[in-house]
Amino acid sequence: MATTFKTFLNNDVTTTKTLLHEAIPITGAIMSGTYSTGKLDDGAGHGMVPTEFNIKNYSHGMFQSVYDYPFLSSSANHILDISVGYSANSNLSGNVGESGAGTNYAQQEKKIAMYNQMAQVLMGHDRNGNIQRFDRDGNLAETADDKMDEVVFLNFSRLLVKDEIKKGSFTIKFGTEQAMVTADLNKESGTDHILTIQDTNAQNDFRINSPAGEYGILSASHTAKAGNQCIIEGRTSTTAPHNSDKVGLIFYQAGVVVLTASIFNGHTATAATFGAGKGGGLLNQAVSMSIGGVHGGFSAAHKHGAPGQTDADINMMLTGSKIQNIANNIRKRLFDISFNNTTELNSTVYFCRANHNEFNYSANPSYLQSSKIRVKDVPSDMPISYVTSVGLYSPDNELMAVAKLSEPLRKDPTNELTLRVRLDY
């Protein structure tokens, strides 16, 4: 025990910030497949549909939750929520409120409300109080129509995101085999046609004009260089081209990924693309989707997707299918997700300096034996002590913390010590 206090000076105290990361791999098998036990009647008139016990659907139907284990178990962790939405500016919103024979519109208002709710939180409002729509490049000032009006939302849980997603680490892959059966990644097929979406170089190039924090631009690449599923850049049509370098946004602190639904759609209205809102997509041809992953017959008479319909594209699903059914299709096509999260560790480092003429004596009762210094045999030798711990005191001399050394350090007038004490919080 030292007999004196030594006051810290300005140069003796510094703060540091260390970033702790976690690698988060989410395989497609967890998203769909691992916890399927067969088919059950969903009670909604769709007949026997696959039942997955790690997928939670809600009566409000606004989103679908994915767990890493059957959610009725206390061992389950919430991974993410999936939802979709489109803007009131979208061509798909023209039939809101329609109903009747030959039409099949589902949850139109909810999808618009979902888009607006997410957009106002993530993108904010403009000077007139209007909700900012999701912008492909994050440049809200430019006049070019590069808005994403039909989007898929992936809201990751705070358990996985922690303080934020590490910029430049996010990757999500989808199987884009045109037919749903071959794109079912649980069957270990469909891997020839993988659409990879990443926030490449986002650590050096991200946006800060969101009220929800920083966000990056997601770009896409594809394993197929030709054929129906290859990416078609800069198509000519009545709407803006959907280029592969801007297919979505990732909000790092919020832990939300916004993907344009056009990544599942064909680039023109020709060929084998289906339904209303034709084309406008990233791929050569649209991928096929169906309600609950169940394939049924396609009715050409239906303008929009119907339950059990095989050849529904994403636009038809957006107008004619429930959010949870669209989420089912997206999960089926999900190959994997990978990102690193970040937790900030703040530390204060105290440099405790023992000069040559300091702390060479101890007030510890065991320092003396028979009125002699225990560690010194010859009276003429230099004073000597062994430092075993460092006490940190408040300005009014109250002991606040004790730092212990792994082994005692010898201190005598011939040496000086600087003990680096780090306090994490």
Next chain:
Amino acid sequence: MPFREFGKNDLFYNQIKTFPKSDFIINKGLVYYNGNRNVATDDGNGTMRDRVAPQNFISLFELNVNRQIDTGTDAPPDGKSIYPFITKDGARIAFKTVSTSEFDTSSQFAYGDVIKGDYPLTSSIKRIYFSETSVPFAEINNSERFQGSFLKLTNNKRFINSLKNSFNQYVYTSHHFSFDDTTNPYASATDDEGVHGWDKAKQYASLVEIPSIFYGSSIRKGSVVLQVFYTGSLAAECRDIKKDGELIQVSGTFDATKNANKVAGTVLYNEGFVHMTGSWSITNGLAGATAAVDGGTEAIKWYNFAMGANDGNTTDAKISFRLSFEGINFVPSITMMAHAPKGEFNNSTNPTVYTKAQVKDPETSATRYQEFKDLQFVKLEHSDYASTGSYEKQTYISKVGIYDDQKRLIGIAKLANPIRKTEDREYTFKLKLDI
């Protein structure tokens, strides 16, 4: 609705005291926690896990549930399971599993290298056995650095010696906590059946470590029960019947009268340790009721207690140990009194408060802007003669919103049934929030 600020007498900060119970059965080198028998499978690395953790361990966050633990060999994101990593830098922060020397060795980790950990973080009880020794330490003579000789603890004696101060601070409750009773001036031959004069650093002993995740703030005094079973029948039992930390034999089959009321060990309630030193036989003469100790075989004694609890040992299947206790865990809670006084909260901004089929467009002109002129409220009648009663301002309170000092909604309390609020009624809603 208007805001109403909580007064100084409206907020109460309390804590709920809970007693989580834990029960461990140790049999044939396996531990069963709270009666669960794990259906363990190989996690791909040779460790048997039941979904999330090895047998009898509990997982801290239950990450990587039911999946192979694979942190990969390359830089992240290589690997199939969730794992933490950190970059070695001047802050010198690493995981606890990385020692200082490993951290400093550049052949292991250079600055800028990624240091990986793994999940899940798990916990369970562990037993440490101490052999009897004449001295717990050895003298080291070859240290120039430490100016000659010094004493170094041998084998695993450091685990018991590190608890010396913890034991000694409870001597005021029982002299059995005295770490070194040979120098205890209060040791008495008449105290406690004449047992005295021990040194815990030298004794045969079994130390059971109980991580705090199993009990919370401390173990509940008097709740610890230790039992030894032979082929399913109780052979001996210890309890802290005086609630002072002494584990006293209250039941036994061998030499029951002689060994009754003997102190077989102590329990450190705040630190989570059970220390058993009782050296009398409790299964003498029973076939298979033996333990392999220090190269020999002997009947089960209390200092063999919990043999097989993650200590690498095992016992005959006929012998089972049971350790049960209750913890003390505090759950902080806030109680908020939300008042709806007379004459307040009698109006609503809910659109349904107005009668239907009214024009709600505001009137605008060059000089004024007027909203909802002469709109009629819905008349909520509770009389058989609805048309004759006079109008009375009233609402139905269905929920209470809690706002922070920045007027941000941070919580909503919902009522089971809406409550009618008239001008002459006043209510207080009691909201309780566990935090």
